Amino acid sequence: SSESTSNDGNGSGGVIVRVSSGAEGLSNNxxxxxxxxxxxxxxxxxxxxxATGGYPTMPSSDSSNDRxxxxxxxxxxxxxxxxxxxxxxxxxGAGYIAVELAGVLxxxxxxxxxxxxxxxxxxxxxxxxxETLDDEMERHGIHIYRNTEGVDRIVVADEEGExxxxxxxxxxxxxxxxxxxxxxxEDVDVIIMAAxxxxxxxxxxxxxxx
Numbered sequence: 001s002s003e004s005t006s007n008d009g010n011g012s013g014g015v016i017v018r019v020s021s022g023a024e025g026l027s028n029n030x031x032x033x034x035x036x037x038x039x040x041x042x043x044x045x046x047x048x049x050x051a052t053g054g055y056p057t058m059p060s061s062d063s064s065n066d067r068x069x070x071x072x073x074x075x076x077x078x079x080x081x082x083x084x085x086x087x088x089x090x091x092x093g094a095g096y097i098a099v100e101l102a103g104v105l106x107x108x109x110x111x112x113x114x115x116x117x118x119x120x121x122x123x124x125x126x127x128x129x130x131e132t133l134d135d136e137m138e139r140h141g142i143h144i145y146r147n148t149e150g151v152d153r154i155v156v157a158d159e160e161g162e163x164x165x166x167x168x169x170x171x172x173x174x175x176x177x178x179x180x181x182x183x184x185x186e187d188v189d190v191i192i193m194a195a196x197x198x199x200x201x202x203x204x205x206x207x208x209x210x
Contacts, residue, residue: 050204052199052200052201052204053199053200054197054198054199054200055077055197055198055200056075056076056077056193056194056196056197057195057196057197057198058070058073058075058193064153065152065153068153068154068155069151069153069154069191069193071154072154072156072175072191073092073151073154073191073192073193074190074191074192074193075192075193075194076093076097076098076101076192076193076194078192079101079192082190085105085108085109085110086105086110086189086190087110087111087189088110088111088112088174088187088188088189088190089102089105089110089111089112089113089188089189089190089191089192090112090113090114090115090177090185090188090190090191090192091105091112091113091114091115091192091194092115092150092151092191092192092193092194092195093114093115093116093121093193093194093195093196094116094117094118094120094121094122094123094195095121095122095194095195095196096122097194097197098114098121098192098194098195099114099121099122099133099137101192101194102114102137102142103137103140103142106140106141106142107140112141112142112143113142113143113144113145113185114137114142114143114144114145115145115148115150115151115177115179115185116144116145116146116147116148117147117148117149117150117195118146118147119146119147120133120134120144120146121133121134121137121144145179145183145185147181148179148180148181148183149179149180149181150179150180150195151177151178151179151180151191151193152178152179152180153178154175154176154177154178154191155175155176155178156173156174156175156176157173157174157175157176174186174187174188174189175188175189175191176188177191
């Protein structure tokens with residue numbers, strides 16, 4: 001289904017489009033096409049805004065360290081699929097999603113650590129906000145690992161002698177998180193990667209419009 005309004009008929013004004021099945025692609029003549037079942041609709045406007053949403057990103061290189069992270073951590077979306085409260089959790093990220101998840105887990109009773117690449121979370125926000133948040137998280141018992149430059153690798157307890165956490169280990173075994181600054185977090189049940197999201201633009205044909 002779709003709904004659109006326009007202030008004129010020649011595509012020189014603005015267009016508001018609400019679609020349920022998403023945009024099919026863009027062209028270089030100020031238009032976007034939306035495909036739904038047996039109907040194709042093209043919208044033309046001087047300015048087009050596509051709010052496609054995003055998805056959480058994970059390390060994707062072929063290095064053994066990145067594979068260990070992708071294998072043994074979950075994304076921020078995976079948080080909502082947890083079937084029980086982890087005894088000890090590590091949240092990786094410095095944005096508001098990471099902060100929210102760390103706060104929820106700590107409030108529910110998990111022993112929670114927050115891993116940030118630099119000095120503190122939300123560092124690009126207003127200083128008063130980020131500094132106050134930092135103080136409050138520590139006051140509520142969240143352990144903050146600072147200036148880590150992120151996670152180097154994850155090792156699962158029963159795999160230490162079989163490839164350093166890069167093999168097919170048990171999903172219930174505790175994990176060790178090794179940070180890029182050399183710090184180590186041991187005996188972890190769940191690691192949540194909330195270090196960034198990517199836009200859902202793969203099907204839009206952006207490379208065709210420049």
